[in-house]
Amino acid sequence: MNPRSVIVKPVISEKSYALLNANKYTFRVHDDATKPQVRQAVEAIFEVRVQGVRTVNVKPKPKQRGLFRGKRRQWKKAIVTLHPEDSIELFEGQALGEA
Numbered sequence: 001m002n003p004r005s006v007i008v009k010p011v012i013s014e015k016s017y018a019l020l021n022a023n024k025y026t027f028r029v030h031d032d033a034t035k036p037q038v039r040q041a042v043e044a045i046f047e048v049r050v051q052g053v054r055t056v057n058v059k060p061k062p063k064q065r066g067l068f069r070g071k072r073r074q075w076k077k078a079i080v081t082l083h084p085e086d087s088i089e090l091f092e093g094q095a096l097g098e099a
Contacts (some may be wrong), residue, residue, distance in 0.1 A: 003041035029078045038078045049083035
């Protein structure tokens with residue numbers, strides 16, 4: 001699997017910003033991605049050393065708008081712990097090739 005197709009996008013939330021202090025980065029990943037694939041993708045894209053990967057399947061939440069009921073989409077996120085000497089400049093625009 002291509003590393004760019006494994007990592008979909010970074011997760012931007014208050015909790016993910018709090019984890020940055022512990023050198024943990026949160027990404028939305030492909031639903032079928034495994035922990036070794038996520039590790040290899042992060043190491044290939046950002047050129048860092050990964051110490052650990054934790055994955056979470058985010059369950060869909062029920063939503064209602066007037067009479068219409070539905071659910072949000074299920075997705076998978078990965079929390080990646082890096083080596084203490086490494087870091088990712090996530091929100092500078094250079095990390096994901098948006099510069």
